[in-house]
Amino acid sequence: MNEKNLEGDMMRHRKWWEDAIIYQIYPRSFKDTDGDGIGDINGILEKLDYIESLGVNTVWINPMILSNQEDNGYDVISYTKVDPLFGSEADGERLIRALKDRGMRIIFDFPLNHTSDQHPWFQEALKGPENPYRDYYIWANGKDNRPYPNNWTAAFGGSAWSKELNGDQYYLHLFKQSMPDVNWDHPPLREEMAEVLKYWIGKGIDGFRLDAFIYIDVDKDFPEHPDGTGPGQDLNENGEKIPDHLSEMNRSIKDAGEDVFLVGEATSADAELTQWYTDPENNMVDKIITMQYFPEKEDEKDDAVPGGKQHAPLDLKAFKEVQKTFQEQEGEAGGPVLFWTNHDMPRSPHKYGSASPEHRDNTAKMMAVLLYLQKGIPIIYNGEEIGMKNTAFDDPGNIPDAGVMDFYQEAEKVGWDHNKIMGHLNLTARDVGRGIMQWEDSEKVGFTDGRPWALYNRETKYNVEDQEKDENSILHFYRKLIELKKTQLFQEGAYEMLETKDTLYAYRRTLDDKEALVCCNFSEEEDTIEIAEEWTSDHIVLENDGNSLEGGRLHLSPYGAAVFVKDE
Numbered sequence: 265m266n267e268k269n270l271e272g273d274m275m276r277h278r279k280w281w282e283d284a285i286i287y288q289i290y291p292r293s294f295k296d297t298d299g300d301g302i303g304d305i306n307g308i309l310e311k312l313d314y315i316e317s318l319g320v321n322t323v324w325i326n327p328m329i330l331s332n333q334e335d336n337g338y339d340v341i342s343y344t345k346v347d348p349l350f351g352s353e354a355d356g357e358r359l360i361r362a363l364k365d366r367g368m369r370i371i372f373d374f375p376l377n378h379t380s381d382q383h384p385w386f387q388e389a390l391k392g393p394e395n396p397y398r399d400y401y402i403w404a405n406g407k408d409n410r411p412y413p414n415n416w417t418a419a420f421g422g423s424a425w426s427k428e429l430n431g432d433q434y435y436l437h438l439f440k441q442s443m444p445d446v447n448w449d450h451p452p453l454r455e456e457m458a459e460v461l462k463y464w465i466g467k468g469i470d471g472f473r474l475d476a477f478i479y480i481d482v483d484k485d486f487p488e489h490p491d492g493t494g495p496g497q498d499l500n501e502n503g504e505k506i507p508d509h510l511s512e513m514n515r516s517i518k519d520a521g522e523d524v525f526l527v528g529e530a531t532s533a534d535a536e537l538t539q540w541y542t543d544p545e546n547n548m549v550d551k552i553i554t555m556q557y558f559p560e561k562e563d564e565k566d567d568a569v570p571g572g573k574q575h576a577p578l579d580l581k582a583f584k585e586v587q588k589t590f591q592e593q594e595g596e597a598g599g600p601v602l603f604w605t606n607h608d609m610p611r612s613p614h615k616y617g618s619a620s621p622e623h624r625d626n627t628a629k630m631m632a633v634l635l636y637l638q639k640g641i642p643i644i645y646n647g648e649e650i651g652m653k654n655t656a657f658d659d660p661g662n663i664p665d666a667g668v669m670d671f672y673q674e675a676e677k678v679g680w681d682h683n684k685i686m687g688h689l690n691l692t693a694r695d696v697g698r699g700i701m702q703w704e705d706s707e708k709v710g711f712t713d714g715r716p717w718a719l720y721n722r723e724t725k726y727n728v729e730d731q732e733k734d735e736n737s738i739l740h741f742y743r744k745l746i747e748l749k750k751t752q753l754f755q756e757g758a759y760e761m762l763e764t765k766d767t768l769y770a771y772r773r774t775l776d777d778k779e780a781l782v783c784c785n786f787s788e789e790e791d792t793i794e795i796a797e798e799w800t801s802d803h804i805v806l807e808n809d810g811n812s813l814e815g816g817r818l819h820l821s822p823y824g825a826a827v828f829v830k831d832e
């Protein structure tokens with residue numbers, strides 16, 4: 265190592281989030297205390313002992329700010345008011361304080377790309393072109409006698425443009441008609457957004473998830489989509505002004521909180537883009553949450569039916585390549601964000617592994633080991649730690665997610681029957697992963713006294729109460745895994761993926777004299793990995809059921825996983 269690197273290395277101050285182990289709470293579905301069937305802040309407060317008992321040190325909570333609730337908090341009416349649906353301002357402050365008192369960090373969601381159409385800024389903007397808030401949003405005139413300025417579609421259906429009621433212009437909404445995009449080219453808007461962050465930093469918030477931030481640089485020439493009609497997002501993602509916008513915001517919040525963690529949601533970011541976004545020189549975000557981790561076997565999909573809502577198994581070969589690339593590229597700065605599932609995705613062990621009774625526990629445990637002991641920051645989505653499965657809809661009309669009805673109709677046209685179509689939707693629609701938290705095996709699963717807002721599963725064994733009592737449960741396994749993840753070897757150790765066949769997944773972590781070997785079987789068949797004979801059963805610090813070791817031959821059960829650690 266040359267002197268300059270050595271110096272840089274010694275100087276590098278390890279940021280708190282490099283050791284973060286994040287628990288994601290979807291507040292609607294976590295715990296209801298007032299009987300309206302929707303989770304609330306007091307519910308989170310009630311479960312703080314539980315959250316702390318997991319061993320996590322950071323909590324990310326999906327939006328609880330005032331919203332029209334058409335997109336569950338992402339359609340913002342006020343960036344600084346707590347939505348009464350979840351509690352009072354005082355409840356919000358109590359929650360922040362209580363988490364801090366327990367030494368935990370808190371990350372809030374920051375939907376900075378759009379507001380609700382009920383936001384006062386938009387209501388003002390609607391008053392006409394002279395209104396000072398007009399430029400907080402993006403407007404265009406109709407063109408060529410067409411009903412819309414161009415052919416862009418919105419992510420949640422329909423055109424990306426809607427006409428104002430009392431005027432002739434159209435406003436842009438890349439997601440949904442009721443969620444107008446804000447105009448980041450307009451300096452006062454940018455100042456307001458920075459003020460929002462300062463407000464929450466002042467309240468004790470440690471970090472923010474920047475929702476859909478990759479769309480904040482809209483091409484004001486509004487070029488037509490080349491496919492005749494197509495998502496406006498395609499033409500407006502990852503724009504070149506994003507570094508300017510975000511670094512300006514970061515400079516402005518610096519005094520309020522130098523150690524604020526920014527994690528950006530960039531659904532389309534590959535490793536290269538992730539690096540661009542996270543490069544400290546560009547001063548944009550610290551980490552990226554990308555949806556590119558989960559390549560599926562596209563060749564197993566039926567071309568005659570839309571691909572987005574069609575389920576296909578994980579392409580393990582491609583998945584490994586993606587993981588390896590992210591581990592290598594992000595390695596220097598503590599590694600990438602590691603997650604299997606979130607509120608926008610079906611629950612992954614069920615989707616990509618096996619939910620059959622004999623393999624369900626092993627699948628959940630193996631998948632957690634595989635991903636979270638790599639370099640990087642785990643995000644555990646509430647319910648994952650007890651192996652919750654997806655909820656199952658029987659009527660596509662009850663699934664709010666976009667594209668569901670189109671998919672249903674297209675699939676019906678080519679002869680798919682109802683059960684087959686629903687089988688796919690129940691593994692692709694984002695709503696299936698939003699079921700309420702299974703606290704116990706009772707009628708309302710311990711979530712509420714009222715009528716739960718979402719579909720849910722009631723199951724013996726797959727609830728917190730039952731798993732607390734069972735030492736071999738997924739819950740206890742997660743706790744052990746999190747303890748292991750907190751050790752220096754797994755936080756800071758070097759990473760090396762080992763060559764194996766596609767259905768096996770193995771890697772080494774090394775730090776000074778310490779070494780770990782992590783071996784996983786991502787298949788329903790038993791399998792064997794040859795490992796060096798120096799590894800013995802005494803080195804196994806964590807494993808799931810049914811594995812055995814015979815002089816260098818590690819027999820892994822279906823979805824088996826074993827973690828070896830040598831301490832000197």
Ligand code: NOJ
Nearest residue numbers: 335338375439475476608
């Ligand atoms: C991403 C959020 O995770 C999702 O739930 C939301 O609908 C969109 N961004 C729009 O804000």
